[in-house]
Amino acid sequence: MVPMEWLAERFERERPRLRAAAYRMLGSVTAADDAVQDAWLRLSRTEAEIENLGGWLTTVVARECLHQLRSRRHRREVPLELVVTAAEPDPEQEVLLADSVGLALQVVLEQLTPGERLAFVLHDLFDVPFGEIAGIVGRTPAATRQLASRARRRVQGAEVPKAEPDRHRQRKVVEAFYAAAYTADFDALVRVLDPDVVLRTDEPANIVRGAKAVAEQARAPQGGNLRSILVNGTMGALITIGGRPDAVMVFTVADDRIVRIDVIRDTERVGRVADALGA
Structure with missing residues (x-):
């Protein structure tokens, strides 16, 4: 059995990346933290040997995000939660804010279907292969590629500007x-x-x-x-x-x-x- 301390240490290394991905998918830091915490609970209870821990955690978080996005259709929409800081962000905030988390893109992501949003975020922003995303959204790799393509067209059609990174x-x-x-x-x-x-x-x-x-x-x-x-x-x-x-x-x-x-x-x-x- 894998020692719990080792698992916890590895999980903490992955947490910033998982949190950033979940925020892009959900538009809420609170909901993103819940999805990441759910992944930790599942990890702490699993007894199976995990060869690719980062990939396994990404899949668990993405599935929880997909569940949350789909459930929003049956209740009041969760408003986009802005990530605000008055000073230079700490390293964990930096990961959350980096790479196209600008408000303009996040607003467009709110308009995508759950499947489109996951496919676009995971593939275009986090380089997850379509074959892996397909298993999460319950589609074939070809259909998953089409989901991401539709999302990309909507993002491009909304003329989301590429911001100055400096x-x-x-x-x-x-x-x-x-x-x-x-x-x-x-x-x-x-x-x-x-x-x-x-x-x-x-x-x-x-x-x-x-x-x-x-x-x-x-x-x-x-x-x-x-x-x-x-x-x-x-x-x-x-x-x-x-x-x-x-x-x-x-x-x-x-x-x-x-x-x-x-x-x-x-x-x-x-x-x-x-x-x-x-x-």
């Missing part, structure tokens, strides 16, 4: 945006925005396209305070007015310009961000 470069661009917004410098705002920039607001749902149109709306609110944060691995800000959380802004930066701004005004989500920051 956070220092992100920060420089976003800080230039802040400075221009506070001084109402229209020309400076246009210069920091991509010509095809998109501004999306959730409540009320609205989309504004183009640098000049977005710059027209980029005015710092009177009495408002801005706190720089990281949201799903990219630069963002918590906006408070009169000491009360009002909105969360998330910026996607590419080629030293802002290509997308997401403004979240949903009271519940903004409140959770403020609570996470102790604001």
Whole structure:
């Protein structure tokens, strides 16, 4: 029998990767942690010899995620949970936030079917072979490949921008945006925005396209305070007015310009961000 201490040590090595995969599949850190914990419970009870522990754990976590995604059809949808930090993330958070966990992609993933979401996340983001994914989703490898292909087309069709990975470069661009917004410098705002920039607001749902149109709306609110944060691995800000959380802004930066701004005004989500920051 494999010593429990050895299993626990190996599991802890795998935990960050499993947690990151589960978050991409579920859009909730809490649900992801539950799926990973379920994998540990199963591992601690198994008596069979496991040749590929990493692959075995990935399969267990993916099956639990698929079960959770399918069960959402029969109850209220679980809202996308933002991953927020006010400082540089620790190593475990870094794994969770790395590689395309940006808000724009996560929103698109929420719109996929459970099978499409698993196939895309496991294959395109974690390089799991289609043959292994097929056993999880209950399809043939060819059908699983089609699931991932459909998901990929939907992601590409949503024009999810590829964000600048260097956070220092992100920060420089976003800080230039802040400075221009506070001084109402229209020309400076246009210069920091991509010509095809998109501004999306959730409540009320609205989309504004183009640098000049977005710059027209980029005015710092009177009495408002801005706190720089990281949201799903990219630069963002918590906006408070009169000491009360009002909105969360998330910026996607590419080629030293802002290509997308997401403004979240949903009271519940903004409140959770403020609570996470102790604001």
